[in-house]
Structures are given as structure tokens and as C-alpha cells.
Amino acid sequence: PYRRQRQMCIRDRCKSEPKYQFKCQGETVLKHRPVVVGFGPAGMFCAYMLAKYGYKPLIIERGSRVEERTKKVQDFWNGGRLDTECNVQFGEGGAGTFSDGKLNTGIKDKQNRINLVLETFVKFGAPENILYDSKPHIGTDILCTIVKNMRTYIEQKDGTFLFDTALTSIEHKDNTIQRIKLSDGSVIDTDICILAVGHSARDTFEMLNKAGISMQQKPFAVGVRVEHKQKTINKSQYGFEDNRLGAANYKLTYKGTDNRGVYSFCMCPGGYVVNSSSENNCLVVNGMSYNSRLGENANSAIVVTVTPADYESDSPLAGVYFQRKLEQKAFEAGKGKIPVQKLGDFRKSSITQSFGSIKPSIKGEFTFADINKILPPYLCDSIKDAMKHFGTIIEDFNNDDVILSAVESRTSSPVRIIRDDSFQSSIKGLYPAGEGAGYAGGITSAAIDGIKIFEYVGKNFKPY
Numbered sequence: 001p002y003r004r005q006r007q008m009c010i011r012d013r014c015k016s017e018p019k020y021q022f023k024c025q026g027e028t029v030l031k032h033r034p035v036v037v038g039f040g041p042a043g044m045f046c047a048y049m050l051a052k053y054g055y056k057p058l059i060i061e062r063g064s065r066v067e068e069r070t071k072k073v074q075d076f077w078n079g080g081r082l083d084t085e086c087n088v089q090f091g092e093g094g095a096g097t098f099s100d101g102k103l104n105t106g107i108k109d110k111q112n113r114i115n116l117v118l119e120t121f122v123k124f125g126a127p128e129n130i131l132y133d134s135k136p137h138i139g140t141d142i143l144c145t146i147v148k149n150m151r152t153y154i155e156q157k158d159g160t161f162l163f164d165t166a167l168t169s170i171e172h173k174d175n176t177i178q179r180i181k182l183s184d185g186s187v188i189d190t191d192i193c194i195l196a197v198g199h200s201a202r203d204t205f206e207m208l209n210k211a212g213i214s215m216q217q218k219p220f221a222v223g224v225r226v227e228h229k230q231k232t233i234n235k236s237q238y239g240f241e242d243n244r245l246g247a248a249n250y251k252l253t254y255k256g257t258d259n260r261g262v263y264s265f266c267m268c269p270g271g272y273v274v275n276s277s278s279e280n281n282c283l284v285v286n287g288m289s290y291n292s293r294l295g296e297n298a299n300s301a302i303v304v305t306v307t308p309a310d311y312e313s314d315s316p317l318a319g320v321y322f323q324r325k326l327e328q329k330a331f332e333a334g335k336g337k338i339p340v341q342k343l344g345d346f347r348k349s350s351i352t353q354s355f356g357s358i359k360p361s362i363k364g365e366f367t368f369a370d371i372n373k374i375l376p377p378y379l380c381d382s383i384k385d386a387m388k389h390f391g392t393i394i395e396d397f398n399n400d401d402v403i404l405s406a407v408e409s410r411t412s413s414p415v416r417i418i419r420d421d422s423f424q425s426s427i428k429g430l431y432p433a434g435e436g437a438g439y440a441g442g443i444t445s446a447a448i449d450g451i452k453i454f455e456y457v458g459k460n461f462k463p464y
Contacts, residue, residue, distance in 0.1 A: 017112065017115060018112055019112065019115070020111065020112040020113060020115060020116040022455060022458065023458075024053055024458040024459070024462070025458070025459055026457070026458060026459055026460045026461040026462050027460075027462065028460060028461050028462065029461070029462045029463075029464060030055075030191055030192065030461050030462065030463060030464040031189075031191050031464060032188075032189050032190045032191055032192075032464055033055070033056055033057060033058045033160075033190065033464060034050055034055055034057050034058070034190065034192040034193075034194065034457060035057070035058045035059075035060060035180065035188060035190045035192065035193045035194065036050070036057050036058070036059045036060070036193075036194045036196060037060045037167045037180075037193060037194065037195050037196060037197055038060070038061065038062075038094070038195070038196035038197040038198055038201070038434075038436070039059055039061040039092050039093065039094065039147075039151075039161075039196075040093065040094020040095065040096060040196060040198050040434060040435070040436075040446065041094055041096055041434065041435075041440075041443045041444075041446035041447040041450065042194075042196040042433040042434025042435065042436075042437075042440065042446040042447065042449050042450035042453075043059065043061075043094075043194065043196030043433065043434065043450060044093070044094070044147070044150060044447070044450065045117065045120070045447040045448075045450040045451050045454075046194050046196065046433060046450030046451065046453055046454045047059050047154055047159060047450075048120065048150055048153070048154060049450075049451055049454035049455075049458075050159070050454055050457070051153070051154040051157035051158070051159040052157065053454075053458060053463075054157075054463050055457070055463045056157070056158040056159055056160075056463065056464075057154070057159045057160075058159070058160050058162070058188065058190075059154070059159060059160065059161045059162070060162050060165055060166075060167055060180075060182065061091070061092055061161065061162065061163050061164075061165065062085050062086075062090050062091075062164070062165060062166035062167075062183070062201075063085060063086035063087070063090040063091025063092060063163070063164070064086045064091050064092065064163055064164055065091075065092050065148075065151070065163055066091065066092040066093050066097065066144050066147045066148050066151075067148070068086070069086050069091035069092055069093075069097075070144060072086050072087070072091075073087060073088055073091075073098065076275070076364070077274070077275060077363045077364045077365075079365055082277055082278075082280065084278060084279060084280060085164065085166065086164070087276075087277065087278050088274060088275070088276040088277075088278070088286065089198065089200040089276060089278040089410070090198070090200065090201075090278060092147055092148075092151065092163065093143060093144065093147035094198050094446075095198055095199070095200065095276070095286075095410070096143065096442075096443045096446075097140060097143050097144060097147060098140050098274060098276070098286070098288050099140060099143075099266065099268075099286065099287065099288055099289075099443075100137050100139065100140075100266065100267075100268045100269075100271060100287060100288065100289040101137050101138035101139050101140060101142070101143045101289070101291075101443065102135070102136075102137045102266070102442060102443065103117070103118060103121070103130055103136040103137060103138065103443055103444050104134070104135045104136060104137075104444070105442055105444040105445045105448075107444075107445050107448065109448060113448045113451050113452075114444060114448065115131075116451065117444050117447045117448060117451075118130050118131050118136065118444075119131065120150075121138065121146055124145075124146045124149040124150050124153070125142060125145045125146045125149050126138050126142060126146055127142070127291070135249065137289070137291075137293075138291060139289055139290045139291030139292070139293070140288050140289065140290060141290045141291055142291045162182070162184075165182050165183055165184055166182065166183040166203075166204075167180055167181075167182060167183075167197070167204060167207075168181050168182060168183050168207065169181040169207060169211070170193070170207075170208070170211055170213075170427065170430065172211075172427045172429075172430075175426070175427060175428055176191075176427065176428040176429055177190065177191065177192075177193055177427055177428065177429035177430050180193060190429070191429050192429055192431065192457060192461070193429060193430050193431065194431045194433050194450070194453055195417070195425075195430060195431060195432045195433060195436075195437060196433040196434045196436065196437070196446075196450060197436045197437075198434070198435065198436040199410060199412060199413035199414075199435050199436045200278050200410055200436070201436055202279070202317075202320050202324070205316075205317055205320060205415055206317065208417065209315075209316055209317055211427075212426075213417065213425050213426055213427055213430070214417070214418040214425065214426040215316040215317075215415050215416065215417050215418060216316055216415070216416050216418060217308040217311060217314075217315075217316055217318055217319050217414070217415065217416075218308075218319060218412075218413060218414055218415055218416045218438050219305060219306060219307040219308065219319075220305075220306060220319065220411050220412045220413070220414050221261075221263070221265065221301075221303035221304060221305050221306065221411045221412070222303055222304060222306055222322075222323070222326060222375070222379060222407065222408065222409050222411070223262075223265075223301055223302050223303035223304050223375075223379065223383055223407075223408050224285075224301070224302055224303075224371060224375075224383060224404045224405060224406050224407065224408055225273045225285050225286075225287060225299050225300070225301055225302075225404065225405040225406075225408055226299060226300060226301075226302050226343075226387075226402055226403070226404055227273060227297045227298070227299045227358060227360060227361060227402065227403040227404075227405070228297065228298050228299075228358065228396070228397065228399075228402055229296065229297060229298070229357075229358055230243075230247050230248075230269060230270050230295065230296060230297055230298045232298075232394075232395070232396050232397075233247075233248045233249070233250060233269070233298045233394065234247065234248045235395070236248070236250075236394040236395050236396075236397075237249075237250065237394075243270070243293075243294070246269075246293065247269030247270040247293040247294070247298065248269060248298075249267045249269045249298075250264060250267060250298075250300070250394060251263075251264055251267065252264040252302075252386075252390050252393060252394070254385070254386040254389045254390065256304075256381075256382045256385050256386065257385070258378065258382070260304050260305050260378070260382050261304070261305040262302065262303070262304050262305075262382050262383065262385075262386035263302075263303065264300040264301065264302055264390075265300060265301040265302075265303050265408075265411055266286070266287050266300060266301050266411075267287070267298070267299075267300035268287035268288060268289040268293075268298065268299050268300065269289060269293045269298050270289060270290075270292070270293030270294050270295040270296075270297075270298065271287050271288055271289035271290075271293065271295050271297070271298065271299055271361070272287070272288050272289070272295055272297075272299070272361045272362060272363050273285055273286075273287060273288075273299050273338070273360070273361065273362045273363070273405045274286055274287065274288045274362070274363040274364060275338055275362075275363065275364030275365075276410065277327070277331075279324070279327070281328060281331050282324060282327035282328055282330075282331050283327055283330040283331040283334060283336070283337075283338065283339075283407070284327050284330070284407060284408070284409050284410055285338055285405045285406065285407065285408055286301075286408065286410065287299045287300065287301065288363070295361050296359070296361055297358065297359075297360070297361040299361070301408040301411065302383055302386060302387065302390075302408075303408055303411055304378075304379045304382040304383060304386075306319075306322065306379075310322065316415055317414075317415060318414075319414025319415060320414050320415065322414065323409045323410070323414055326374060326375065326407050326409055327407060327409055329373070329374045329407075330374050330406050330407040333369040333370070333371075333373055333374050333406075334366070334367050334369050335367065336365075337364075337365040337366050337367040338362060338364055338365065338366035338367070338405050338406075339366070339367065339368075339369035339370075339371060339374060339405065339406045339407075340352070340360060340362070340366045340367070340368060340369070340403055340404065340405050340406075341368065341369065341370060341371050341403075341404050341406075342355070342356060342400060342401055342402065342403060342404070343387060343398070343399065343400055343401070343402040343403075343404060344400025344401070345370075345400075346370075346371055346372065346380075346384070346404055347384055347400075349370055349372045350370070351368050351369060351370050352368045353368070355401070355403070356400070356401030357399070357401045358399075358401045358402060358403055360403050360405075362405065366405070369406075371404055371406045371407075374406050374407055375406065375407065387402075412435060412438075412441050413435055413436050413437070413438045415438060416437065416438030416439070417432035417437045417438060418432075419431070419432050419437070419439075422456060423452065423453050423456050431453050431456075433446075433449050433450050433453050434446040434449050434450060
């Protein structure tokens with residue numbers, strides 16, 4: 001009863017907060033429709049706002065509609081072929097569609113854009129409790145419905161989608177964008193292109209780098225997924241094992257002797273470890289939960305910070321190459337399957353022979369392998385030290401039977417596409433947006449970045 005009363009008080013307070021307000025004031029008439037490349041959170045919310053205010057955006061998405069995408073991902077997890085254009089990373093809704101759907105964010109926003117994002121999700125199918133929960137989440141099952149509903153709304157407002165279509169080149173003149181070329185051979189004239197491609201669009205980063213668009217290296221984090229029984233986490237956080245208060249989560253940080261940060265990332269209560277690969281001969285894992293969070297295991301990434309000092313060159317894409325090298329090693333170690341290892345065996349650098357008290361909750365094929373052969377020693381040592389420390393905070397966190405999966409390498413974008421105060425890159429009219437461009441981390445912050453770019457367009461341009 002106390003919890004329900006508290007939720008009602010928070011809900012009433014949310015309803016009384018000032019609403020997001022925006023008025024388009026642009027005077028310059030666009031010559032063409034604005035183009036949004038990528039329909040992850042940044043592109044989704046930018047396109048949504050453009051459509052709502054009459055700009056009739058054209059959305060380019062290299063992957064498939066979420067209905068087709070879900071089938072392709074399930075087929076891959078069941079042992080089928082990886083579709084490098086449509087997978088856990090690429091497709092309608094972006095990488096966040098196959099995640100826990102966390103909506104909490106640490107960013108500060110005085111314009112009430114956070115409430116706008118949450119209210120928009122509710123409008124298109126999310127449960128109302130995300131408006132007042134301290135750590136709101138949606139879950140991949142509901143996210144799929146929301147993404148489809150937002151697409152339908154945009155189409156009703158005369159927005160147009162080109163699915164299964166990738167951006168292949170950008171043409172510019174006098175440092176200003178003129179047109180874009182697509183994988184189907186078509187050429188689209190545009191004076192505004194919002195680049196919301198996500199953090200895994202490595203071929204797009206290569207194309208931008210060759211085109212001379214200013215980019216720079218960026219730090220990120222690399223590590224493994226760890227699985228514990230959810231009741232173990234509940235017992236530590238609540239004092240009891242059941243889910244009466246919902247599946248418990250955690251957030252852990254540690255600083256090793258080499259001054260590297262180690263932390264839990266994208267914790268998925270009652271969730272699954274999933275094969276999130278997007279390139280042939282590379283393997284990467286992530287975490288996912290359904291809205292109910294009723295899975296037997298909790299999982300999170302335990303990752304270690306890496307910086308440009310760890311990369312092998314001064315290329316803007318050196319972080320991408322660092323990621324790919326580890327993912328190739330993971331693919332080789334597991335012969336195309338997810339490499340898994342018990343924590344106790346990871347410490348001894350011995351290949352696991354059988355599972356102990358914890359059984360894996362994994363979507364995708366997996367096999368035993370030695371993760372010490374995948375990650376460099378400084379990362380392995382940091383993870384081992386951190387797990388020992390985390391065991392002093394959460395009982396049994398450091399249990400030898402804890403299951404590790406490798407490699408978690410897509411924590412954030414390894415590059416930043418430079419933009420100025422008007423959100424434009426070194427090519428005018430090209431607006432890098434969201435997590436892939438290096439300006440967000442998570443669904444909500446990426447969505448807000450997309451909204452900010454819409455606001456700039458609305459303040460300066462009228463629909464064509």
C-alpha cells in the first residue's frame with residue numbers, strides 16, 4: 001500500500017510539471033524534404049517531431065521493418081545465417097529495440113524533453129508507470145510495438161520510409177550538402193540530412209572519413225556479460241529472493257590499480273544474454289529483457305574503460321579497429337558461437353567443462369572457450385579484480401559458477417563526428433545525431449539529441 005501511494009504521489013507530480021513547448025519560427029524555406037538516416041532513438045524522435053510539425057521527413061533505414069527484423073533475429077539466434085544489414089544492431093528501432101529498454105538518464109534537461117520522450121512512448125504503447133518509476137524500462141517486447149506505432153504515425157503525417165536501404169555516399173559542394181546516394185542506386189537531393197546511424201555503422205564511418213568529414217577518436221569500454229541467478233540479486237538488494245518488488249537491479253563501479261574504471265553496464269534483471277553480431281566473422285554480445293523481467297537470470301556487462309592510448313593508430317577509426325579485432329577473436333574462439341566460461345575457470349584460464357549452480361539464459365548458440373584468449377591481459381586482470389571487489393558488495397557476485405560471455409564491445413560509439421553549436425558537421429546541412437555520432441548514451445539521451453536537432457531545424461527553416 002505504501003508503494004502504491006508513493007507511486008500515485010509521483011504520478012500526480014509528473015502531471016503537474018510544465019509541458020514541453022516548441023514553436024517553429026524558421027523563415028528560410030527548405031528546397032527539399034529533410035532526410036533522416038537511421039531509425040534508432042535519435043532518428044526516430046527527430047523524424048517524429050519533424051512529421052508532427054509538417055516537415056514530411058524521408059527516413060532511410062538500412063534494416064527491415066520491426067516485424068521482419070524480429071523474424072530475422074530469431075532465425076539467427078536459432079542457428080540461421082547472420083543478415084549483416086538487419087540484425088540486433090541494424091533495423092527499425094535501432095539497437096535499443098533488442099535491449100532492456102531502459103529509459104533512465106543522467107542528463108539534465110530544463111526544457112522538459114525527458115518528459116516529452118516518456119509521454120511519447122506512453123502515447124504509442126508503453127505502460128504509464130514509466131512516467132513515475134525512478135528507473136523506467138519498457139522491455140524489448142513492448143518496444144517493438146511502440147516502434148511500429150511511431151512509424152505508422154509518421155506515415156500518416158506524410159513521412160516516407162525506405163527500409164532495407166543504406167546510405168552509401170554524400171555529395172557536397174562549397175562545403176554544403178547537395179545530395180545523398182543509396183544502396184538501391186537512387187540519388188536524393190536534400191539540404192538537410194540528419195545522420196542518426198547508430199554506433200555499429202562502421203561502413204558509414206569509413207565512408208564519412210574518406211569524404212573528409214571531421215571525426216575523432218573517442219574512449220569507450222570493453223568487457224564481458226556476467227550472469228547470476230536473479231534471486232541472488234533480489235536477496236542482496238531486498239533481503240528476500242522473490243520478485244514481489246520486481247526483479248532487482250544493481251550498479252557497480254571499481255577503479256583498478258592501473259587506474260582503469262571498471263563498471264556494470266546495461267544491467268538486465270530477469271533477462272538474457274544475446275548474440276548481437278552485425279559483421280561476418282565477428283561476434284559481440286549484449287543483454288536483453290522483456291517487460292516482465294521474469295527470466296531466471298540477471299545479467300549485465302562488466303566492462304573496462306579503454307582510451308585512444310590503447311588504440312594502434314591515430315586514425316579517427318582506430319577505436320573501430322580495436323573493437324573489430326576483439327570481436328574477430330571471440331568469433332574464432334567460439335567457432336561462430338558465443339564463447340562462455342565460468343568465473344572460476346576464467347581466473348585459472350581453463351576451459352569450462354560443465355555448468356555449476358547457474359545455467360545460462362542465452363539467445364543464440366554458445367560454446368565453452370577461454371576468454372583470456374580473447375581479451376588482452378590488462379582487461380582480463382581488471383575484470384578479475386573488479387569481480388572480487390563486487391563480491392564484497394553483493395553476496396555471491398564473485399561465485400565461481402557465475403557465467404561469463406564474450407565479447408561486450410558495443411558499449412558506446414568509438415568515434416565522434418564533430419559538429420558545431422548549430423549541430424552541423426564540417427559539411428553544412430549534415431547533422432550528426434545520437435549515440436553513433438558520439439553525443440548520447442542510451443535510448444532517452446539519444447532521443448533527446450534527435451529532438452534538439454529538430455528544434456534547430458524548426459527555428460531556422462520552414463517545410464519545403
